[in-house]
Every structure is written in structure tokens, then in C-alpha cells.
Amino acid sequence: MLRYIYADDLHRFPRLARSMFVDRATQFHDRLGWDVTLRDDGTERDAYDDANPLYVIWEDATGRHGGSMRFLPTTGDTMVNDHFLHLTDGVEIKSPFIWECTRFCLAPGAPAQISAALMLGGMELGLNNHLSHSVGVFDARMVRIYARLGWGPTILGTAGQGRDATSVGLWAFEPALRPRLLARAGVSDEISRHWYDRSFGALTPTSKPALSA
Amino acid sequence: MLDSYIEQLQRVETLGELNDHVVALRDTLDVEHVVYHSVNSTGEQYAALTYSPEWVQHYLDEDYARLDPVVQACYQRFHPIDWKRLDWTNKNVRNFHGEAIDSGIGNQGFSVPIRGPSGQFALFTVSGNASDDQWASYTEEHVRNLLLVSHFVNQKALELERGTDKVKVVSLSPRETDALTMLAMGFNRAQAADSLSISEHTLRVYIESARFKLTAMNTTHAVARALSQGLLII
Structure with a gap:
């Protein structure tokens, strides 16, 4: 199931949160060899995790992390604007309608469906929050996978080579793509909405004034 | 109408003027109330709002920020929220809500949390009296403008806080x-x-x-x- 959790709520999901940061260490440090900082407890976190980002997390049946990504608004401080201007033609991307997505991570051996579910989660965030685009930092080799899942990014720039290659790209939030992502994730429209409402609250009708005592 | 409002907002040079402009938004946006509240990285606060002074004082006296679901849901977050998505069921919260409605805040509200540079945070809210259907069509029609104008008010507040030069220098890449x-x-x-x-x-x-x-x-x-x-x- 998909959960949308702000960092300041992660403490309510200790197993999910810890396994996410452990899987990030495995993916970004061990497997991709990115220059990320590991903590003594074997987790990977950076300064943007301290800025109360919003995580989209796939939780498996045992309560463990299956995959995740991290969102921050571009009106505040972002990784792209702080560290990747050389990949965006020097443009500081800032808009209330664009959020940054970083640290797209999969648990070891995660099935393709989880990637699709995460993309779906990103789409739900964008459509529900009136966003036009998301700007992402990702492992360049993921581009083909994103495209195969039915929602490929427009690449702004790529630095490094081989497994070190890091790209910055744009995803456009287009409602027409949602059905395809639902299908790839194997999730119904209703279930996806339910997951979203469970995290952000459902629209509850305001109580009508009592007619009489 | 919002176009000319934004034009005028550009020319604001003091926080006092900004306050007048936030109050004027009530008519521009056709809502009962508008609130803009900013907390910068050093904890300094600035607020411009249309609520009655009595309600504001009562809210502060009772320290309602502790239980106000809008504050709880929005503080240091960044997704806009319709008040109908919040949990008003707790008894103390219900009482607070009743008092707020009695004080003319309105039974409907929409809040936009804003994340600025270096940990700056602000909250922009519009509220009013409407049926659920009326409010849903209002927010659906105006949400883009609400997001824009709230961020523009915030940009102006940040610019005034920075002070020094009156002419806003925008640098484009x-x-x-x-x-x-x-x-x-x-x-x-x-x-x-x-x-x-x-x-x-x-x-x-x-x-x-x-x-x-x-x-x-x-x-x-x-x-x-x-x-x-x-x-x-x-």
C-alpha cells in the first residue's frame, strides 16, 4: 500500500521509516556509489530529510519499506537549485506549481509493480495539489524504466558516466496518464484515492446545523 | 481583477501597506476572511488578517494554536488543504470550531502553507460561509489564483523584510x-x-x-x- 508521510510523522511508522533509510543506504551508497553520507546505524539521510519533506512510500505486507521517493516544494530550498544548476542551464527552478522529487529508491528485489505504484503516488500528489511539473534528480539509467512504466521524464541534463551518471529531469502532471499508471501498478482508481485520503484526510461534509433540539 | 491587484501589490513599500492589501484581498477574492501569517527562520512573526480583534485576542488568550486543526495540519508542511479534510471531531476542537463560527470566521476554509527560502514558513487562508457545493466550486475555480496570490503576498513580505532597496531587483538566468x-x-x-x-x-x-x-x-x-x-x- 502507498503511504504519503511528512518527515515529522515518520516516528509513527518506525519500522517503515528505518527500513526506508536502510534501503537508501543500500541503493545510493552500496549499489550506485553516490557520494552520500551514511550514519552509524547504517541509514542514509541528508539535509533535505531535515526540511520536513513529504515521502511517498510503498509499505509491504509486513510493514517494511518496498520503495519510496521524497518531495519538497521548489519555493523553499531544494537539492536541484542548491547543487544541480549546471544541469538546468543555470535556471533556478522555483514555482508553487513545481515540486522537487529526489531519492527514488527501491528495496532490494522489489517487483516492477512497486516502481509503477510509486509513479502513481507521484501523479496523485501532482494532480491533487494542482502542480504542473515535478523536477527530479535520479540515476540516469532509470530513464528507460520510467519510460517503460508509462511516464518518462524530459531530461534537462546529465552529469557523470556509467553507474555514477545522475540526471535532472521534468515530469509533467497530465491527468490522461493516470489510468495507465493505475494499470501498471495494478491498483484501482478507488484504492488509489483511498490511500491518498487516508494520508491527507477525506473531504468530510460540514455538519448541518441541527433543525431543533 | 486579480491582475490589477498584483500590479498594486508590486508597489507596496511598507508592512503597513501590505496589511491594507491583504485586507483588500477579501473583496478581490470574494471571501469572508483572509489571513496571512509568516514565521521566518529566526522565529520572527508577521501577520495580516481580517478576523475581528476580539477573536484574535481570544484565540491568543486560549492558546488555540495548540488544538487548531488548521495549524496542526499546515505548520511546516506544504500541500494546500480544504478545511473539510481536517479532523474536527475531538470535543475540544468542536468547541473551538463552534466559537470560531460564532465569531464569523465562516464554516468553510482553504489554507495554503508556504515554504520560502532558508526555512521561512507562512500560512495563507481564506474562509467564508457557504454550502459544501458552493465552496467546492469556488475553490475549484480559484485554487490556482489562491496559490499564486498567497505566494506573491509572501514574496512581498520577504522582500520588505530584507529591506534595504525599495526597487525589487529580479535576476533571471x-x-x-x-x-x-x-x-x-x-x-x-x-x-x-x-x-x-x-x-x-x-x-x-x-x-x-x-x-x-x-x-x-x-x-x-x-x-x-x-x-x-x-x-x-x-
Whole structure:
């Protein structure tokens, strides 16, 4: 199931949160060899995790992390604007309608469906929050996978080579793509909405004034 | 109407004037109340709002921020929220809600949390009295404008806080300038993207970024503003 959790709520999901940061260490440090900082407890976190980002997390049946990504608004401080201007033609991307997505991570051996579910989660965030685009930092080799899942990014720039290659790209939030992502994730429209409402609250009708005592 | 409002907002030079402009938003946005509340990285606060002074004092005296679901849901977050998504069921919260409605706050509300640079945080709220259907169609029609105007008010507050120069200096990157210059010369998006050898999505995002920095409601205004500020050479 998909959960949308702000960092300041992660403490309510200790197993999910810890396994996410452990899987990030495995993916970004061990497997991709990115220059990320590991903590003594074997987790990977950076300064943007301290800025109360919003995580989209796939939780498996045992309560463990299956995959995740991290969102921050571009009106505040972002990784792209702080560290990747050389990949965006020097443009500081800032808009209330664009959020940054970083640290797209999969648990070891995660099935393709989880990637699709995460993309779906990103789409739900964008459509529900009136966003036009998301700007992402990702492992360049993921581009083909994103495209195969039915929602490929427009690449702004790529630095490094081989497994070190890091790209910055744009995803456009287009409602027409949602059905395809639902299908790839194997999730119904209703279930996806339910997951979203469970995290952000459902629209509850305001109580009508009592007619009489 | 919002266009001319944004124009006037540009010319605001003091926090006192900004307060008047936030109050004026009530009519511009056609709502009962507007609240803008900012907390900067050092904890300094600034608020401009249309609630009655009695309600504000009562809210502070009772320390209602502790249990106000709007504050609880929005503080240090960044997704806009309709008050109907919040949990008002707790007994103390229900009492607070009843008092708020009695004080004329309205039975409906929509809040936009804003994340600025260096940990700055602000909350922009509109509220009013309406049926669920009326409110749903109001927010659906105006949500984009609410997001824009709330961020523009915040940009102005940040600019005034920075102080020093009265003339706002917007700096665009060469690529943003290129994109706006193409549009100023009459190119459409496809032609502009083609001339700059970038995709249309990339062009759209560059223009969107420039538009936001220029505090413009739309692309046409962004081009006009960039031209009037001498940022484009055509």
C-alpha cells in the first residue's frame, strides 16, 4: 500500500521509516556509489530529510519499506537549485506549481509493480495539489524504466558516466496518464484515492446545523 | 481583477501597506476572511488578517494554536488543504470550531502553507460561509489564483523584510531571459523551444520559473514585466 508521510510523522511508522533509510543506504551508497553520507546505524539521510519533506512510500505486507521517493516544494530550498544548476542551464527552478522529487529508491528485489505504484503516488500528489511539473534528480539509467512504466521524464541534463551518471529531469502532471499508471501498478482508481485520503484526510461534509433540539 | 491587484501589490513599500492589501484581498477574492501569517527562520512573526480583534485576542488568550486543526495540519508542511479534510471531531476542537463560527470566521476554509527560502514558513487562508457545493466550486475555480496570490503576498513580505532597496531587483538566468525574449518577439512556445534547442516542457518550466520570480499572473504579464524592467533586449 502507498503511504504519503511528512518527515515529522515518520516516528509513527518506525519500522517503515528505518527500513526506508536502510534501503537508501543500500541503493545510493552500496549499489550506485553516490557520494552520500551514511550514519552509524547504517541509514542514509541528508539535509533535505531535515526540511520536513513529504515521502511517498510503498509499505509491504509486513510493514517494511518496498520503495519510496521524497518531495519538497521548489519555493523553499531544494537539492536541484542548491547543487544541480549546471544541469538546468543555470535556471533556478522555483514555482508553487513545481515540486522537487529526489531519492527514488527501491528495496532490494522489489517487483516492477512497486516502481509503477510509486509513479502513481507521484501523479496523485501532482494532480491533487494542482502542480504542473515535478523536477527530479535520479540515476540516469532509470530513464528507460520510467519510460517503460508509462511516464518518462524530459531530461534537462546529465552529469557523470556509467553507474555514477545522475540526471535532472521534468515530469509533467497530465491527468490522461493516470489510468495507465493505475494499470501498471495494478491498483484501482478507488484504492488509489483511498490511500491518498487516508494520508491527507477525506473531504468530510460540514455538519448541518441541527433543525431543533 | 486579480491582475490589477498584483500590479498594486508590486508597489507596496511598507508592512503597513501590505496589511491594507491583504485586507483588500477579501473583496478581490470574494471571501469572508483572509489571513496571512509568516514565521521566518529566526522565529520572527508577521501577520495580516481580517478576523475581528476580539477573536484574535481570544484565540491568543486560549492558546488555540495548540488544538487548531488548521495549524496542526499546515505548520511546516506544504500541500494546500480544504478545511473539510481536517479532523474536527475531538470535543475540544468542536468547541473551538463552534466559537470560531460564532465569531464569523465562516464554516468553510482553504489554507495554503508556504515554504520560502532558508526555512521561512507562512500560512495563507481564506474562509467564508457557504454550502459544501458552493465552496467546492469556488475553490475549484480559484485554487490556482489562491496559490499564486498567497505566494506573491509572501514574496512581498520577504522582500520588505530584507529591506534595504525599495526597487525589487529580479535576476533571471540567461536561459530564462532567452525564453522570455523569444516570446516577446512573437514566437509561440513550439517555435521558441525549437530555436533554443530545448523541449517544450523544458521551455514551459523555464517560463514558469521566470514568471514566478517576476510576480506575474501569466506569461503575457511576465514578458511585459521583464520588458519594463529592462531585463529583455529585443
